[in-house]
Amino acid sequence: MTVEGFFERLRTEGRIVIVGASLAGLTAAETLRAEGFTGSLTMIGDEPYEPYDRPPLSKAVLLGKASPHRTDLPRRRELDADWRLGVAAAGLDLGARRVRLADGDEVEYDRLLIATGVRARPWPNETEAQLDGVFVLRTRDDAVALHRRLGAAPRRVFVIGAGFTGSEIASACRYQDLAVTVAERANAPLVGALGGVVGAVAAELQRENGVDLRTGVTVTALEGDTSGRVRAAHLSDGGVVETDVVVVSLGATRNTEWLTGSGLGAGPRGVACDAGCRAFDFRGIVTDDVFVAGDVARSPHPLFNYQFLSLEHWGNAVSQAEVAAHNMISPSADRRPHIWVPAFWSSQFGVNIKSVGVPTMGDQIMITQGSLAERRFVGAYGYQGRVIAAVSFDNTRWLQFYQQLIETAAPFPLEYSTVDRRPEGRRPIPADFPDPSLPTHGPTVTLSGYSPVDRRLVFTPARH
Amino acid sequence: MRVVVDLNKCQGYAQCAFLAPDVFALHGEESLVYDPCAGDEQRAQLARAVAACPVGAITADGTDDGAAPSAGPVRGTSDDR
Ligand SMILES: Cc1cc2nc3c(=O)[nH]c(=O)nc-3n(C[C@H](O)[C@H](O)[C@H](O)COP(=O)(O)OP(=O)(O)OC[C@H]3O[C@@H](n4cnc5c(N)ncnc54)[C@H](O)[C@@H]3O)c2cc1C
Numbered sequence: 001m002t003v004e005g006f007f008e009r010l011r012t013e014g015r016i017v018i019v020g021a022s023l024a025g026l027t028a029a030e031t032l033r034a035e036g037f038t039g040s041l042t043m044i045g046d047e048p049y050e051p052y053d054r055p056p057l058s059k060a061v062l063l064g065k066a067s068p069h070r071t072d073l074p075r076r077r078e079l080d081a082d083w084r085l086g087v088a089a090a091g092l093d094l095g096a097r098r099v100r101l102a103d104g105d106e107v108e109y110d111r112l113l114i115a116t117g118v119r120a121r122p123w124p125n126e127t128e129a130q131l132d133g134v135f136v137l138r139t140r141d142d143a144v145a146l147h148r149r150l151g152a153a154p155r156r157v158f159v160i161g162a163g164f165t166g167s168e169i170a171s172a173c174r175y176q177d178l179a180v181t182v183a184e185r186a187n188a189p190l191v192g193a194l195g196g197v198v199g200a201v202a203a204e205l206q207r208e209n210g211v212d213l214r215t216g217v218t219v220t221a222l223e224g225d226t227s228g229r230v231r232a233a234h235l236s237d238g239g240v241v242e243t244d245v246v247v248v249s250l251g252a253t254r255n256t257e258w259l260t261g262s263g264l265g266a267g268p269r270g271v272a273c274d275a276g277c278r279a280f281d282f283r284g285i286v287t288d289d290v291f292v293a294g295d296v297a298r299s300p301h302p303l304f305n306y307q308f309l310s311l312e313h314w315g316n317a318v319s320q321a322e323v324a325a326h327n328m329i330s331p332s333a334d335r336r337p338h339i340w341v342p343a344f345w346s347s348q349f350g351v352n353i354k355s356v357g358v359p360t361m362g363d364q365i366m367i368t369q370g371s372l373a374e375r376r377f378v379g380a381y382g383y384q385g386r387v388i389a390a391v392s393f394d395n396t397r398w399l400q401f402y403q404q405l406i407e408t409a410a411p412f413p414l415e416y417s418t419v420d421r422r423p424e425g426r427r428p429i430p431a432d433f434p435d436p437s438l439p440t441h442g443p444t445v446t447l448s449g450y451s452p453v454d455r456r457l458v459f460t461p462a463r464h
Numbered sequence: 465m466r467v468v469v470d471l472n473k474c475q476g477y478a479q480c481a482f483l484a485p486d487v488f489a490l491h492g493e494e495s496l497v498y499d500p501c502a503g504d505e506q507r508a509q510l511a512r513a514v515a516a517c518p519v520g521a522i523t524a525d526g527t528d529d530g531a532a533p534s535a536g537p538v539r540g541t542s543d544d545r
């Protein structure tokens with residue numbers, strides 16, 4: 001068969017299977033149909049729900065402005081898909097092009113998209129994690145449970161980990177006038193993602209809003225009462241905090257276990273793929289029928305020295321799913337690379353925090369607009385003499401400009417003077433990221449080296 | 465009606481909050497908070513907000529010329545995500 005003939009057939013009567021029915025999976029399915037794919041489409045998702053959006057779960061939902069049950073993603077078009085919800089994919093046979101389901105069923109494919117995302121890292125002590133009142137926040141079910149408990153007027157909420165999600169939860173609790181303690185191993189919130197200079201601003205923000213922020217400490221134990229309800233958290237500095245709700249926000253683990261033994265280059269860092277979203281096998285050879293998108297993927301990016309990036313970003317899931325879907329049904333000459341510039345937002349304590357690029361690569365930061373003291377600023381991160389990332393606090397309208405600087409590898413330190421440059425911004429200072437070899441739950445962009453088959457990952461959950 | 469806002473694109477201009485105040489609100493200076501499941505009575509306001517957003521950040525279903533909720537795509541204009 002000619003190449004054109006093959007793709008014509010694939011587009012009209014091929015079988016596409018998508019594992020992971022969330023943001024990336026739905027976006028890919030919609031894109032396939034939008035691009036004229038008329039073959040069969042199977043959506044496999046282990047959650048019993050149609051695709052829903054997660055960012056509102058730690059924001060609008062906890063602020064009481066949306067229901068945790070109702071964050072379903074809108075549908076851009078009719079999908080005509082076979083939905084297999086509430087059942088997990090349990091294995092993959094690359095040779096036979098078959099996905100095995102947990103209920104024993106098998107589904108064959110011509111093209112497979114892996115979009116299984118990540119899950120919340122649980123509290124490492126299983127007995128303590130089972131205590132009533134201990135939560136994580138990743139899924140709708142998590143949000144429903146946490147929302148209900150926060151509504152029952154707890155005396156204090158204890159958040160473990162001051163990354164984005166933990167900080168957003170603390171923010172929502174303060175908004176509801178609940179007492180909150182946040183414990184963070186680093187010396188400030190958001191340090192893993194944005195560095196110490198910005199972290200110090202985030203710390204002030206939390207304290208001013210009445211959060212009891214404990215930094216430089218780890219939680220050594222969660223204590224339950226005789227009826228199995230959590231009653232206190234013990235800290236490494238000897239402190240004991242009485243609490244009836246604990247939210248564990250220690251970052252995420254990639255959902256790749258179902259691929260163990262399949263021969264794909266999949267491991268704790270995610271599933272490696274090329275810039276065209278095609279998965280690598282464990283030999284470092286790229287496949288042509290297995291594609292990856294969203295939080296579970298790690299892919300090389302030319303702007304960031306071709307390092308493999310793992311991004312836990314909403315926008316990345318959308319963009320990568322669109323590229324993957326297009327490439328799945330296109331001959332090689334028509335394929336597109338996924339070269340999206342990482343972008344992220346968070347909203348906490350009424351402040352809009354956004355970033356573009358890869359802040360964690362930055363060794364220096366320069367406050368180029370506004371001021372840290374006003375908590376309204378843009379900071380540019382420099383890496384080896386070029387602009388590599390930017391962060392804004394309540395200054396989103398400028399970020400587009402910085403994105404262009406990143407895309408064109410503009411020189412750092414920035415030379416021009418801006419409209420509202422303050423004295424503190426004239427010099428670059430160390431961005432102050434923690435030692436990358438130390439385990440942290442913080443960054444939502446992870447650099448994972450150059451090798452597609454790199455499976456190494458040292459994480460010591462060691463009692464946060 | 466299901467709604468999602470691409471908050472990477474959103475510039476906090478708040479046009480949506482003027483046009484559909486029961487769905488969209490600013491929280492602080494420029495953080496947009498919205499209800500991802502707006503009531504059916506919001507259909508007209510929502511359609512206006514989708515059309516008015518200067519960066520095309522809002523996607524909703526069912527607001528497209530009265531099409532069926534699952535079939536009618538409504539997307540913003542500068543759809544370059
Ligand atoms: C509380 C919260 C707040 C967030 N806030 C922001 C934010 O402000 N800004 C931002 O940019 N991003 C934010 N994110 C991140 C964003 O939601 C993710 O980047 C996005 O959901 C990734 O989509 P995905 O489809 O790749 O993966 P996921 O949404 O994780 O979906 C993967 C799906 O696959 C399913 N699955 C896993 N294994 C299997 C299997 N073996 N078989 C079948 N199905 C399986 C999972 O259950 C899940 O439903 C937030 C996330 C959370 C949880």
Ligand code: SF4
Binds near residue numbers: 469474475519
């Ligand atoms: S109109 Fe658009 S840019 Fe303005 S706040 Fe609403 S979604 Fe954001």
